[in-house]
Amino acid sequence: xxxxxxxxxxxxxxxxxxxxxxxxxxxxxxxxxxxxxxxxxxxxxxxxxxxxxxxxxxxxxxxxxxxxxxxxxxxxxxxxxxxxxxxxxxxxxxxxxxxxxxxxxxxxxxxxxxxxxxxxxxxxxxxxxxxxxxxxxxxxxxxxxxxxxxxxxxxxxxxxxxxxxxxxxxxxxxxxxxxxxxxxxxxxxxxxxxxxxxxxxxxxxxxxxxxxxxxxxxxxxxxxxxxxxxxxxxxxxxxxxxxxxxxxxxxxxxxxxxxxxxxxxxxxxxxxxxxxxxxxxxxxxxxxxxxxxxxxxxxxxxxxxxxxxxxxxxxxxxxxxxxxxxxxxxxxxxxxxxxxxxxxxxxxxxxxxxxxxxxxxxxxxxxxxxxxxxxxxxxxxxxxxxxxxxxxxxxxxxxxxxxxxxxxxxxxxxxxxxxxxxxxxxxxxxxxxxxxxxxxxxxxxxxxxxxxxxxxxxxxxxxxxxxxxxxxxxxxxx
Ligand code: CS2
Numbered sequence: 001x002x003x004x005x006x007x008x009x010x011x012x013x014x015x016x017x018x019x020x021x022x023x024x025x026x027x028x029x030x031x032x033x034x035x036x037x038x039x040x041x042x043x044x045x046x047x048x049x050x051x052x053x054x055x056x057x058x059x060x061x062x063x064x065x066x067x068x069x070x071x072x073x074x075x076x077x078x079x080x081x082x083x084x085x086x087x088x089x090x091x092x093x094x095x096x097x098x099x100x101x102x103x104x105x106x107x108x109x110x111x112x113x114x115x116x117x118x119x120x121x122x123x124x125x126x127x128x129x130x131x132x133x134x135x136x137x138x139x140x141x142x143x144x145x146x147x148x149x150x151x152x153x154x155x156x157x158x159x160x161x162x163x164x165x166x167x168x169x170x171x172x173x174x175x176x177x178x179x180x181x182x183x184x185x186x187x188x189x190x191x192x193x194x195x196x197x198x199x200x201x202x203x204x205x206x207x208x209x210x211x212x213x214x215x216x217x218x219x220x221x222x223x224x225x226x227x228x229x230x231x232x233x234x235x236x237x238x239x240x241x242x243x244x245x246x247x248x249x250x251x252x253x254x255x256x257x258x259x260x261x262x263x264x265x266x267x268x269x270x271x272x273x274x275x276x277x278x279x280x281x282x283x284x285x286x287x288x289x290x291x292x293x294x295x296x297x298x299x300x301x302x303x304x305x306x307x308x309x310x311x312x313x314x315x316x317x318x319x320x321x322x323x324x325x326x327x328x329x330x331x332x333x334x335x336x337x338x339x340x341x342x343x344x345x346x347x348x349x350x351x352x353x354x355x356x357x358x359x360x361x362x363x364x365x366x367x368x369x370x371x372x373x374x375x376x377x378x379x380x381x382x383x384x385x386x387x388x389x390x391x392x393x394x395x396x397x398x399x400x401x402x403x404x405x406x407x408x409x410x411x412x413x414x415x416x417x418x419x420x421x422x423x424x425x426x427x428x429x430x431x432x433x434x435x436x437x438x439x440x441x442x443x444x445x446x447x448x449x450x451x452x453x454x455x456x457x458x459x460x461x462x463x464x465x466x467x468x469x470x471x472x473x474x475x476x477x478x
Contacts, residue, residue, distance in 0.1 A: 007247040009080040012096055016246040019084075022098030023055040026080075031063045031101060032272070034116050034169075034181070036127040036162050038064035038072050038103065044230040044255040046126050046186055048085060050099040052277040060124075060272050063102040063116045067129065067162060073103040075251035084241045084249045088363045089257040094244045097253075106165065110158065117169025118178070123270065125169070126184045128226075129162045131377035132424045134189060134199060138380065138452050142199040149203070156207045166196075167204050167211075170219070174211050182220040182267050188297050190289065190381050193264065197221035222264035225289040227296065229358060230255040231366040256364055262288045287343030290385075294336045295348075296355050298382040298403070299328050303359070304371035305406035309413065309475060315366045319359045327402065328356065335400050339389045373422040375407045376429070376453045388458060397467050405471035408447045412436050425450065440473040 005011045012021060033050060035042055042064070053060050064081075066072050076083060081100040087093045106113050116122055127133070137143040142163070144153070152164030159165050170180050183200070185192035197219055205212035231254055241252040263274065265281040275281050282288070300315070306327065307318030318324050332352040342348045387400045414421050415433035423429060428450065436443040448459040448468070458464055 004242055004246065004248045007079050007082050007084065007096070007245070007249045009082065011247055012082055012098075014246065015096060016244065018094070019245045020093070020095035022051060022082075022096060024058060024098070026098050026101065029054050029058040029061040029101065030121055031116065031119070032060040032121055033062045033124045033126060034113075034122055035062050035064045035100075036067060036125065036165065037129040037133065038066060038100065039128055039130075040232060040253050041226075041228075041230050042126070042128045042186070043083060043097065043100070043253045044085060045226055045228050045259060045261065046128070047097055047099045048095075048259065049261060049274060049277050049279060050272075051095075051097045053272055053274065054099055056276060057272060059121070060099075061101045062099050063104065063122075064100050065104045065106055065113050065116070065165075067106050067133075067160070067165070070105045070108065072251070073105050076100065076103050079250065084245055084247075084252040086237060086241060086244075086252060086254040087257045088254055088361075090363065092240075092244075092363065093257075094241065096245070107160070113165065114168060114172060117165070117181070118172035118176070120178055122181055124182045124184060124267075124272070125166065126186055127162055127166075128186045130187055130374060131189055131381065132374060133162050134185075134187070134192075134196060135161055135163055136189075136195060136199060138455050140195060142202040143452075144202075153203070153206055163196075163199055163203050166200050167207070167215075170200070170204070170215055171208065171211050174214050180215065180219050182222070182271065184222060184224060184263065186224055186226045186261075188226070188293055188378070188381065190293055190385060191223055191286070192289075193221040193223040220266050220268060222266045223285045223289060224264065225260070225262040225285060225292050227261075227292055228255045228259035229364060229366060231364060232370050256358060256361060258358060260292075282343070284343045287341055287346065291340050291342070291346065291348060291351060293381055294340065294386050295332055295352050297378070298336060298386060299331055299355070300359075300371050301375070301378055301382050302331060302403040302406070303328060304368040305375070305403055305410040306475075307368045308372060308410055309406055312368060314368060315359050315371070316362060316364065318368060319356065325356075327399070328359075331399055331402075332356070335390065335395075335397075336386055338395065339386050339393075372410060374424065375410070376423050376425040376450065379404060379407060380453060384454070384458065387464070391461065391463060397464065398470070401464070401467035401471040402475075405444070405468050405475055408443065408468075408472060409475050411447075412443075425452070438476060440469040440476070444469045444472050 135146040148161035152159045262280040264285040303318040312318045412433045
């Protein structure tokens, strides 16, 4: 099949019947959104919503900007930005997404990125740069000692970080009297938009206090909740897409059929009609976002570390293990749900059950190793918030300590088997793990000394320390 036609603008219409095509003329749409970080999740999620929106309003095509590597551009440019989205379900469907019309690689061409950010037609910047891309400290504010931030503060016109690009784009608009773009954070961080606004404003205040005041007053940074399980692309998916569409695609994307996007309703009157394509706009985003982050992502990370320690490869395998199924269920019902306030219309018990059902979807092969990435960045948002609140309320924290201890054991396991750790703190983690001896007290204390992961008040709390030590010791025996 290697001589199959490649997906691109001129071949798209030749896709097999049943494949959903862009429902608009791609020659007549214009860029209204700049997206930073067009990884798989963006292409599975926001680009899908804009693909639907473009059928009603041609002003919202996407210019995707990779902040580091050229991989996405190299795959999508020969395809005119087109790619196939497989929505995995009992009956998987295939859809060609046309909303990305341009892919820029920021380090190769910063002026092109600035031109897009400063264009009057650009009204929104969305971003999926993962937790680490926000350059926050463990206290939640801008980490001014982060090497990328140090660089960008010294060279604000030649940024390398997402924060630096956002500020430089806003500065250019401020100078010519254009309104700011709305900035829509789409990563799994509690209060994502608010944190981003605080970080952007803190950065701007270091280079131009007037600019900072303008961003503070005029900037719209809604908080959001994003949700759709998106396993990484593999060759099996490429083959499947070729068979289903008749066109070869260098980088198709797969996700579960379920998808949800909740945005704080502060975008203003000139915003795109996202509600018309299934996005929930609400003034009560916090409830949704906390519930998803703690119940779905918190339990995902728990399953990832405990599952890998028990020899499993996928989420499906992990939740099919009775010991882990019980752990996931008990964590949700006993430990996490009591910390949540249900937003209007959400039944937390049903929501939790639906999440476990999604984890048990046999159509989805979601590797635990993928979720295990970047643990130092994810665990603070996914577990530590719940844990701190449980401690404050005097509730037990034994089970909540398990994912933390399992992460420590996982890091040790990876280091002892010589496997790579994907984490911005990888070098530090490797040296911490190499010095571990298996004695819970000393091993745990070495991990808890990681100040960018564990705030000092928590790391020195005796109830917390002994819960993690106990879980760590128990995991060593199993
Ligand atoms: C996962 C998330 O990889 C991970 O860390 O927990 O990507 C998860 O699949 C999504 O947030 C679901 O919306």
